[in-house]
Amino acid sequence: MINHVCFGEAGMFYSGGVTEHIARARECFLQSGNVPVMQVRPAIVESWRRSRLSGVSYDDLNPPYFEDLDTEGRLVLAAAPVLDRLEQTLSDAPVSLILTDAQGRLLDRRVDHGSFRRHLDSIWLAPGFSFAEEHVGTNGIGTARETRQITFVGGSEHFAAPLHAMACATAPITDPLTGRLAGLVDITCWSPGDGPVMSAVVCSAAGDIERRLLELGSERERKLLEGFMAAKRHRGQAIVAVADGLTMANRRAVDLLAPSDHAILRDMVAELLRAGGKHAIRLVLSRGEQVRIRFNPVEPNSAVVKISLTDGPRSTPRPRIRPADLKLAGTSTVFANVCADLAMHRQTYTQVLLEGEPGVGKVALARAVHSWYSPERPFIVIESDADVAGRCRAALGAPGGTVVLRHVESFADDARAAVMDWLDTIAEDADRVWVVATTDIGAELPEDLPGRLPATLTVPPLRHHIEDVRELVPALLSTFTPGRSVSCGPEAMRVLLRSTWPGNVTDLAQALRHALARRRVGQIQPEDLPESCHATGSHVLTRWESIERDAIIGALLETHGDKAAAADLLGISRATIYRRINAYGITTAETRSD
Ligand SMILES: Nc1ncnc2c1ncn2[C@@H]1O[C@H](COP(=O)(O)OP(=O)(O)OP(=O)(O)O)[C@@H](O)[C@H]1O
Incomplete structure (x- = not known):
């Protein structure tokens, strides 16, 4: 999994007087933002730039401390024997072996040498502290985390002066099951250190830890794998298995799904697992195919998904319209896809059920698409408290216009009946009206409504x-x-x-x-x-973290704040749910009350 060593690009290690050049180059960089050509490795200069942009102090160290790190998880378990073995080999030397999580927070530190340990404590290179670049600037751990490459940093290459006495080599550890960064393994000693030797040691340690991670695949992953293998026997179908941070796909699914579809699929599975109800939905993929998705939950947090094309390759291509064209803010793939899909339905006058949490921008989106295609035509929003029948009749006199039925789930019975009649009328009308009914996610809809709104789109939560x-x-x-x-x-x-x-x-x-x-x-x-x-977590959540956080909140709400029951529901240990609740800063009314 490790494919590149950071220092190799320049083939450069420094010694003797060269380190003085680096110290001078660093001074020059701190004063002017520039470095004299060829005096410092490019990867280090890049890292200095990132450190400066993050506003890291260059004369002080102030790494944040985290209390609730996962010190009993799969990574620590996988790494323990590898670190044990190396620790024995290095025994009393002034050298430290360090394991961090994927955020660069120290989970384990091995150091026998007394005065060296005291020095590490004095620079906060100790369990619980984060050595991510954004906190302490250029250093082996933080820079390897940023570059995903084996990285050696020695002496004044460190951004922060208190680290100048140190040299460290760090290798990223990739989880073989998920392909994601699982953590980092580091070796630290006094500067100048021996770059090639230290790098070789961490490279081999990372490889050993990755092999053990594979062997230690959790029970849940094994169950998921079994479900995946069973589903794969039904040839001809695209199959994807989705769990925490793990996706497996068969050949057909790989061909069918673009990377952005995987992200949407993962989100969707998380939502469906949380909602617990629906087991089949329709979706338009990013390359335009319409598919039906059926999913079987395997465990509370994982599912095997079967994907089948509903109408072969789609005849109407998704228009190349970006949110900016519609004068909407947002560049993410998920949001851009919903915009383009809604525009595609407007092109063919396909009536749409547009679902999403409150305030995601459902009406704004419908208005933007309408304005793109027919700004001169009327745009009518009908709400539950309006004279629904009267406004529907009025809309018949507005051909080419758009009618939004805002929160159709909250319409009273007589208003719903009026809407149904009206939808039947316009279905036979040659003068087309485009209808978009908005609804809260998971709301109960009148049984006969979905049949009159052939397309369903979901606007993702922010x-x-x-x-x-x-x-x-x-x-x-x-x-x-x-x-x-x-x-x-x-x-x-x-x-x-x-x-x-x-x-x-x-x-x-x-x-x-x-x-x-x-x-x-x-x-x-x-x-x-x-x-x-x-009142938020400690860092910007990744996409997957926000899904995990949502799943935990959902489980807590379902169990009225009972953390043990919520942990059971999610299939995780009680200790894990406590840690995650703290890490995500979850404070639902129920969690506040205990
Ligand atoms: N992408 C966007 N760019 C700019 N403004 C946006 C965007 N999305 C939403 N808004 C603004 O956010 C506000 C909420 O949007 P909107 O009323 O369309 O949400 P909604 O999902 O229909 O809400 P509700 O469920 O409460 O009816 C509006 O002021 C809208 O203009």
């Missing part, structure tokens, strides 16, 4: 495309304060990117309005944002 917050914020600010120069400062943006946005874009807009009431010009700062934005 936390599933959290990166779009970067575009949404300036877009919303410019709508709220036209002509005023207010922007969002980088610190405040980091807070916004960490938030979970239960009320989605509506919530984000609310938070920005709150901030604007405090800061009328200049840059919005974290303290301008409402309290709710700050």
Whole structure:
């Protein structure tokens, strides 16, 4: 799995007087942002740049400490005998062996030598502390994590001066089951160290740990594999098995699904597992094929998914329309796909059920697609408290227009009946009207409604495309304060990117309005944002982490805050659920009350 050694590109290791050049180059970089040509390895200069951009201090060390790290998990278990063996070989030498998780947080440290251990403690290179680049700048652990390559960093190559006495080599450990970074293994000693030898040691240790990770595949993964193998016997179908951080696909599924489809599929399985109800849904893949997806839960958190094409390759290609064309903010694949799919349905006047959590932008999306195709035609939004029958009749006189039935699940019985009649009428009408019915995710719909709305699309919650917050914020600010120069400062943006946005874009807009009431010009700062934005986890959640967090919240709500029952429901240990609740900063009403 390890394919590249970071120092190899320049073939350079320094010794003697050369290290003084590096120290001078670092000074020069800190003052001017530039480095004299060829004095420092390019990978190190890149890392210095990243460290500077992250605002890391170069004369001080301040790594954050994490209490609830997974020190009994599969990685620690897999690494323990490998570290034991190496520790015995190195015995009393002033050398330390370190294992970190995928975030660069120390899970295990082996060091026999007393004064060396005290020095490591003094620079916080100890269990629980994070040596990610964004916290301490260029160092073996953090830089290997960023580059996913074996990395040696010695002496003044470290960004922060307190690390200049050290040399370290680190290798990334890839989980062979998921293909993702599982952690990092590091060897640290006094500078200058021996780059090639230290790198060879960690490279071999990482390989041994990866082999053990494979052997230690969890019970859940084994069950999933069995389910996958059983499903594969039905030849001709595309099969994907999905679990925490793990996806297996047969050849047909690999051919059928683009990488962005995998991400959507994983999200969808998580949602379906949480909702517990539906077992078959339709989906339009990113290359345009319409498929039916059937899924069988294997364990509370995993499922085997069978995918079949519903109508062969699609005749209507998905239009190449991006959110920006529709004047919507967002560049993520998930959001861009929904925009393009809705536009495709508008092209063929296919009536759509548009589902999604409150505030995800369902009506905004329908309006944007309508304006792209027929801005001069009427756009009518019918809500539950309106004269539904009257407004439906009026819409018949608006050919080419768009009618949005907003939250159709909340229409009273007589309004629903009026809507059904009206949908039947327009189905026979030559003058087309495009209908988009919006609904909350999982809401109960009248039985005969889905038959009248042939396409269903799901607008993802904001936390599933959290990166779009970067575009949404300036877009919303410019709508709220036209002509005023207010922007969002980088610190405040980091807070916004960490938030979970239960009320989605509506919530984000609310938070920005709150901030604007405090800061009328200049840059919005974290303290301008409402309290709710700050009650978040410790880092920007990855896509999968946010799915995991949602699953835990769902289980807690279902079990009325009973953590043990929620852990059972999810098939994880009680200790794990406590750790994850703390890590994600989950504070539902139920968790607060205990
Ligand atoms: N991608 C986007 N770009 C810019 N603004 C957006 C975007 N998505 C949503 N908004 C804005 O967010 C707000 C909420 O959107 P909207 O009312 O369409 O959500 P909704 O899902 O229909 O909500 P509800 O479920 O409450 O009816 C609106 O002010 C809308 O303009």
